Amino acid sequence: MGMLSERREPVSRPVEPPFSPILLAGLALAVVPPRLLQPLFDAILAVVRRRHPDILDRLSDFPNAVIGIDPVDLPFVLVLEPWPEQPRLQVHRDFELVQASAVIRGPLEMLFDLAEGRIDGDAAFFSRQLVFEGDTEVVLALRNAIDGAGINLEEDFAATLGPLARPLLRASNIGGRVYRRLAEDMGKISSALLGPLLRGSNTQSARIAELEQQVAELRRGLKARGRG
Amino acid sequence: MTVEGVELVCPAGTPAALKAAVDAGADAVYLGFRDETNARNFPGLNFSRPELAKGIVYAHERGARVLVAINTFPRAGQPELWHRAVDDAARLGADAVILADLGLCDYAARTHPDLRLHLSVQASASSAEAISFYHRAFGIRRAVLPRVLSVAEIATLCAGVPIEMEVFVFGGLCVMAEGRCSLSSYATGHSPNIDGACSPASHVRYRDTGSAVVSELGGFTINRFGPGEPAGYPTLCKGRFEANGKLSYLFEEPSSLNTLDLLPELIAAGVKAFKIEGRQRGRAYVADVVGAFRRAVDAIGRGERPAVEMLDGITEGGRQTAGAYERKWR
Numbered sequence: 327m328g329m330l331s332e333r334r335e336p337v338s339r340p341v342e343p344p345f346s347p348i349l350l351a352g353l354a355l356a357v358v359p360p361r362l363l364q365p366l367f368d369a370i371l372a373v374v375r376r377r378h379p380d381i382l383d384r385l386s387d388f389p390n391a392v393i394g395i396d397p398v399d400l401p402f403v404l405v406l407e408p409w410p411e412q413p414r415l416q417v418h419r420d421f422e423l424v425q426a427s428a429v430i431r432g433p434l435e436m437l438f439d440l441a442e443g444r445i446d447g448d449a450a451f452f453s454r455q456l457v458f459e460g461d462t463e464v465v466l467a468l469r470n471a472i473d474g475a476g477i478n479l480e481e482d483f484a485a486t487l488g489p490l491a492r493p494l495l496r497a498s499n500i501g502g503r504v505y506r507r508l509a510e511d512m513g514k515i516s517s518a519l520l521g522p523l524l525r526g527s528n529t530q531s532a533r534i535a536e537l538e539q540q541v542a543e544l545r546r547g548l549k550a551r552g553r554g
Numbered sequence: 555m556t557v558e559g560v561e562l563v564c565p566a567g568t569p570a571a572l573k574a575a576v577d578a579g580a581d582a583v584y585l586g587f588r589d590e591t592n593a594r595n596f597p598g599l600n601f602s603r604p605e606l607a608k609g610i611v612y613a614h615e616r617g618a619r620v621l622v623a624i625n626t627f628p629r630a631g632q633p634e635l636w637h638r639a640v641d642d643a644a645r646l647g648a649d650a651v652i653l654a655d656l657g658l659c660d661y662a663a664r665t666h667p668d669l670r671l672h673l674s675v676q677a678s679a680s681s682a683e684a685i686s687f688y689h690r691a692f693g694i695r696r697a698v699l700p701r702v703l704s705v706a707e708i709a710t711l712c713a714g715v716p717i718e719m720e721v722f723v724f725g726g727l728c729v730m731a732e733g734r735c736s737l738s739s740y741a742t743g744h745s746p747n748i749d750g751a752c753s754p755a756s757h758v759r760y761r762d763t764g765s766a767v768v769s770e771l772g773g774f775t776i777n778r779f780g781p782g783e784p785a786g787y788p789t790l791c792k793g794r795f796e797a798n799g800k801l802s803y804l805f806e807e808p809s810s811l812n813t814l815d816l817l818p819e820l821i822a823a824g825v826k827a828f829k830i831e832g833r834q835r836g837r838a839y840v841a842d843v844v845g846a847f848r849r850a851v852d853a854i855g856r857g858e859r860p861a862v863e864m865l866d867g868i869t870e871g872g873r874q875t876a877g878a879y880e881r882k883w884r
Contacts, residue, residue, distance in 0.1 A: 380569075384598040385598065387597060388597075440836075443570060443574070443836060443837040443838050444838055445836075445838050446835055446836040446838040446839035446842075446868050447835075447836050448834070448835055448836070448839070448868075448870075449838075449839065449867055449868045449869075451785060452784050452785050452786065452808075452869075452870060452871065452872065453784060453785075453867075453872070454767075454779070454781075454782060454783070454784070454785060457760075457762065457767070458760065459760060459761070459762060462755040462756070462758040462759060462760065462788075463597050463754070463755040463756040463758075464597075465755075466596060466597050466598060466755040467597035467598035467755075468598065469598070469836070470567065470568060470596065470597065470598030470599045470834075471598045473567075473568060473570060473571070473836040473837055474567070474568025474569060474570050474571065474598070474599075474837075475570060476569070476570035476573065476837070
């Protein structure tokens with residue numbers, strides 16, 4: 327099992343965080359010490375253990391794994407130790423002091439979508455929106471374990487919150503609508519700012535493709551002349 | 555089944571994927587046990603015995619069948635694990651087992667005479683003589699055809715054999731040597747045909763060099779993806795190598811089979827079952843692809859051409875091909 331810290335992998339985040347409300351929330355969270363967020367993640371792990379014990383069961387072949395999860399639009403990272411006796415999900419500022427077997431990186435929304443099975447992990451990987459480093463076997467096992475559990479975050483929290491579930495879910499639905507509106511508006515701002523740049527870049531790309539085509543044709547012509 | 559006699563056979567790597575497939579309209583779901591008895595022996599994937607029992611109940615309550623793939627080749631002198639898999643599939647009420655090994659076909663036929671037997675693509679049976687032999691010797695009721703035949707060849711084959719033919723209609727492609735490929739064994743020491751995992755994840759590494767992602771299998775560098783370039787599976791057959799001064803995908807380019815356009819021709823050829831590849835994929839893939847093919851088969855049942863559905867987002871390398879069915883390279 328590879329240890330990322332020992333292998334001195336680059337510490338940069340290869341996935342660019344999308345311009346989204348999560349990114350803005352992340353900026354606000356940058357001043358919050360990770361230890362203050364820890365109780366939230368302790369609660370999340372408790373829900374997973376109670377509602378989806380099969381996740382840890384499917385990871386039981388990797389009793390010493392340490393999996394880094396990097397939501398690239400947030401100013402903290404998570405470290406999952408799916409150890410059968412005492413699993414842990416810890417919050418850290420970064421992976422500097424973590425001996426991780428593997429690290430998974432992607433925008434938070436994509437990680438939620440993966441957890442709920444709304445998008446396919448292989449497709450996210452093929453499109454390079456999701457990246458990982460380290461022990462591929464551990465990453466694959468985690469992906470399959472989570473996908474196979476049939477997680478539905480809303481139902482999970484409803485089951486956990488008891489009588490508080492209904493009002494909190496209503497608040498969460500309103501929050502979801504506000505979030506989607508905000509994300510849409512930020513998308514428009516992003517397009518307005520980047521549109522001219524992208525147009526210029528597209529024109530240049532088209533010109534480069536055209537030149538490459540001409541070079542290929544010239545090469546073919548030269549080869550044919552050489553044979554003749 | 556909406557088109558008479560044509561069954562949509564869909565992949566399930568996990569219980570959640572089984573539910574997704576059945577809910578999206580699968581006529582049958584195929585799956586494997588959590589060990590090397592099946593050709594998708596990947597970490598965190600597949601079914602325990604209790605999960606299979608529950609899956610069968612879920613599928614049967616909704617009119618879908620469950621086929622258990624036991625389609626690797628037993629290690630010499632150690633067939634017990636494979637025998638137990640056949641016994642358990644029969645005991646738990648599976649509708650059929652999908653087998654490749656001659657010895658296992660014989661064991662299943664003798665030990666469980668009422669169990670329906672399908673011939674796996676791993677058996678690589680592609681001629682009427684070979685398929686008829688499996689039928690005569692072991693009572694095989696359906697053969698999954700290797701992805702090497704054109705539609706015209708499939709039509710000839712269907713007319714010449716006494717059993718049902720199943721063909722792949724969507725998903726990952728192999729290099730036309732199913733059940734006989736040694737590329738992964740060469741690079742990793744693990745055989746997909748015996749250990750059940752082509753290019754096992756334990757031997758795969760992705761390295762980010764800053765300007766590119768490099769994929770390695772068993773210590774061999776097999777590809778390098780520039781920024782934004784779609785990635786593919788880390789198998790040797792999808793590797794990009796330099797030969798005669800030219801960098802290219804020597805064996806095959808990363809792309810997925812998609813035959814939505816060809817379904818009417820395949821039905822006319824006499825095919826009785828359409829198989830979707832992808833037990834290693836997530837439930838989102840299963841729901842999307844099964845849904846698209848369900849709609850297509852239903853449309854054909856109404857006498858319409860299936861609508862063109864864009865499945866680019868879930869294909870390997872973002873590309874699709876009709877593969878050997880059309881043989882455009884000839």
